[in-house]
Amino acid sequence: MERFKEENQKYKKEFLKLLEAWVSIPSFYDKNTVSKDMPFGKGVYDALNWFENLGRENNFTVKNIDNHAVYIEYGDGKDYIDIFGHCDVVNPGEGWDSEPFKLDIIGDKLVARGVSDNKGPMIANFLALKMIKSLNIDLKRKVRLIAGGNEESGFKCIKHYYSKEPHGVYGFTPDAKFPVLNGEKGGAIIKLMLDIDDKYLDLSGGIEFNTIPDKVYIKNIKNLSNDYINFDFNNVSISFNDGKYIVNGKGGHSSKPEKAINPILDTIKVLAENLDEDWAKDLYKLINKDNIDGKLFGLNVEGKCGILSMVPTIINIKDGKLEVILSVRYPEVLTVEEIIEKFDLYIKRNNINKFEFIGENLKQANYIDENSKLVESLHEIYVKYSGDSKSVVRVTSAGSYAAEMKNSVIFGCEFPDGSFGNVHSANEFASLDRFITAIGIYAEAIVTLCNNI
Numbered sequence: 001m002e003r004f005k006e007e008n009q010k011y012k013k014e015f016l017k018l019l020e021a022w023v024s025i026p027s028f029y030d031k032n033t034v035s036k037d038m039p040f041g042k043g044v045y046d047a048l049n050w051f052e053n054l055g056r057e058n059n060f061t062v063k064n065i066d067n068h069a070v071y072i073e074y075g076d077g078k079d080y081i082d083i084f085g086h087c088d089v090v091n092p093g094e095g096w097d098s099e100p101f102k103l104d105i106i107g108d109k110l111v112a113r114g115v116s117d118n119k120g121p122m123i124a125n126f127l128a129l130k131m132i133k134s135l136n137i138d139l140k141r142k143v144r145l146i147a148g149g150n151e152e153s154g155f156k157c158i159k160h161y162y163s164k165e166p167h168g169v170y171g172f173t174p175d176a177k178f179p180v181l182n183g184e185k186g187g188a189i190i191k192l193m194l195d196i197d198d199k200y201l202d203l204s205g206g207i208e209f210n211t212i213p214d215k216v217y218i219k220n221i222k223n224l225s226n227d228y229i230n231f232d233f234n235n236v237s238i239s240f241n242d243g244k245y246i247v248n249g250k251g252g253h254s255s256k257p258e259k260a261i262n263p264i265l266d267t268i269k270v271l272a273e274n275l276d277e278d279w280a281k282d283l284y285k286l287i288n289k290d291n292i293d294g295k296l297f298g299l300n301v302e303g304k305c306g307i308l309s310m311v312p313t314i315i316n317i318k319d320g321k322l323e324v325i326l327s328v329r330y331p332e333v334l335t336v337e338e339i340i341e342k343f344d345l346y347i348k349r350n351n352i353n354k355f356e357f358i359g360e361n362l363k364q365a366n367y368i369d370e371n372s373k374l375v376e377s378l379h380e381i382y383v384k385y386s387g388d389s390k391s392v393v394r395v396t397s398a399g400s401y402a403a404e405m406k407n408s409v410i411f412g413c414e415f416p417d418g419s420f421g422n423v424h425s426a427n428e429f430a431s432l433d434r435f436i437t438a439i440g441i442y443a444e445a446i447v448t449l450c451n452n453i
Contacts, residue, residue, distance in 0.1 A: 005385065007135070008440040011127045015435060018126075020103040022050055022119045023112040028091045029153040039067055039156070040088060044149040047087040051122075051147045058130060068160040071146040074129055075139030081449045082144055082168030082408065083442075084158060084401040085122040085175055086151035089114040091207045093251065094214055095426035108419075108432050116430040117423045121174035121413030122147055124435050128442035139450040144168065151175070151401060152208065155363055158404045170374055170449050172411035173401040174442070179382040181410035182375050183305045183395035184403060185255075185329040186365035188336050190310070190343065192286070192324040193356045196279055198222070199320040205247070205264055206314035209325050210399075211424045212260040214251040216267040216315060219244040224274050238270070253424040254311045254327035255398040257292060264312040264324075265289050279322070282352045287312050287324065297342040303331030304367050305395045308339075329397050332365035366403035367395070373453045378411050378445055385441045391416045411445065413438050 030041030038045040048070050055062035055072035064070045075081075092100035092113045104111040110120070125145050132139070148157035189209050205216030218224075224245065237248045247270070249263030265288065271277075272284035286296075287310075293300040294308045301308070314325040330339060340359040347353055368375060370393045383389050402408040414420035419431035 003135070004131070004440040004443045007131050008127075008436050008443070011131065011439055012432070012436055015123055015127060015439070016103075016105070016432070018054070018123045019110065019115065019120055022047065022087070022123065023103050023114045024101055025050060026092075026101045027088050027114070027149075029088060029150070037067060040149045040153070044088045048147060048149050051087055054126065060129075060133075065161050065164055068150065068157040069146055069148045071144040071165075072126065072129065073142055073144050074133055075142040075450055077139070077141045077450075079141045080144055080166060080168040081141050081446065082146060082171035082405055083125050083446075084146045084148060084171065084173050084405060084408075085118045085125065086148040086157070086401070087119060087122070088149050088152050089117065089119070090152050090211050090424050093207065093211070093426060097427055100426075105432075109429050110432055110435075111427055111429045113428055116414060116420045116428055118151070118175050120430050120435055121438070124413055124438040125174055125442045127439050128446060131439065131443050132446060137447060139447070141169070141450040143446050143450055148401065152210065155401070155404060158401050162404065167406040169407065170453065171402075171405045171408040172378065172445070173405070173408065174411060174413045175400045176396055176398050176410045176412075177414040177416055178386070178412045178441075179388070179391050179416075180375050180378050180393045181396045182370050182393055183332075183367035184365065184400055184410065185305045185308075185331055185397050186334075186336070186403070187362040187399035188328040188330065188339065189360050189362065190326040190328055190340075191358045191360075192283075192322075192326070193358075194279055194322040194354060196277070196317070196320050196322055198277075201317050203267070203315060203317040205267065205316075206325070208424070209313050210254045210327050212249070212251050212254055212257065212262050212311065212313055213264070214249060214426075216247040216249075216263045217244050218247065218267070221245065222275070224270070251425050253398065254313050255309075255329055255396070257309060257311045262312065264315050267315060268312070279354065282355070283322075283324070285350065285352065286347075286355075287326070294339075297346045299330075299334065299339060299342055301331070301333055303333035303365070305331040305365050306397055307331060308334060309397065329399065330365065332367055336361040363399050363403045366408075368407065368409050374407060374449075375409060377448050377453055378409065381441055381444050381448065382412075385437055385444070386415065388416070412441065
């Protein structure tokens with residue numbers, strides 16, 4: 001509807017006010033405050049309650065699903081349209097130029113943890129729904145705007161939600177890029193564990209399984225060659241400060257390893273080259289820059305959603321116990337069972353069977369035909385409001401709620417022009433003007449999905 005292009009401009013001040021309030025809640029998973037009533041910790045609990053109160057204050061139908069997710073509902077009819085985003089964020093990490101949980105406004109640029117992933121897009125959808133309501137536009141289907149609390153650390157929220165509530169007939173998640181991402185890889189983790197003889201070596205890097213860290217810290221390592229100190233190799237440098245070595249890289253999202261410089265990979269290489277230990281050499285055989293696609297295990301097969309990636313995101317050695325976590329993204333032509341089987345087979349054939357490992361599937365792969373009515377309709381709306389006819393429908397290596405939904409895709413909210421960035425890194429940012437455009441896009445998408453397909 002053409003009027004959305006004008007009406008959305010009225011919501012700029014409200015958007016900023018709401019975003020400033022929501023990003024101030026540090027809603028990353030906190031195991032120290034997890035309880036029966038707060039399954040993902042206090043920060044997520046507070047963020048879900050903030051969203052619940054927002055819906056009630058604006059006279060929408062609202063329901064809290066056991067503090068796993070909260071929905072705001074509007075419309076008529078027996079069928080539902082689901083818009084599923086999340087209020088949890090990744091740990092802020094290091095390297096910020098401003099306070100990560102305080103909105104910093106630099107012209108059109110908004111900076112804080114969660115502005116892009118995923119609080120800003122959720123507020124844009126809320127204001128789209130509010131605009132539809134204020135214009136008295138009838139919806140033939142109900143629409144539920146759902147905020148989950150565990151997207152970044154396990155998808156338990158959406159799985160619990162759909163164990164209690166019906167699936168929508170269509171839907172989208174505003175949790176990546178425009179125009180439409182119609183396919184995504186499955187997600188899993190592999191945790192490698194080993195007891196080592198060295199009880200003094202102390203090593204730590206990474207916090208979130210889906211985030212490549214900026215740094216790895218090493219203490220009490222024997223025989224590290226001085227050639228490594230202050231030496232820059234493959235854009236990774238090692239420095240020494242305050243009694244520990246620091247392997248410096250560039251963090252980022254584990255779904256896009258090519259955009260990061262992973263210090264864990266170089267840490268494993270340093271261990272293999274400096275320690276006269278079989279475990280260090282074996283670890284390097286398994287995890288190295290040439291095996292990100294899993295070809296060593298025969299897993300480098302390609303599907304419609306791309307090719308597999310196995311990215312180390314967490315490494316810890318403490319009191320003689322080694323733990324490494326791999327973030328695995330796999331196309332629809334593979335299953336987690338196949339991945340584990342081939343990983344295990346390689347370990348046994350190469351006598352690396354001292355390692356224990358656990359594989360856990362987090363989400364399935366998802367693919368919706370690009371010629372479907374859903375994909376075509378959403379793409380047309382994006383082009384209409386953005387003027388961007390060059391960006392095409394595509395698949396992604398990232399994982400989203402769409403895989404747990406029905407007939408659903410990823411739809412925004414990042415525009416493909418560089419106006420959003422640093423997701424899962426320091427100084428996460430997004431464009432205010434683009435958010436206001438997105439309000440209009442989402443309003444028309446809601447009306448279209450409820451009334452026209």
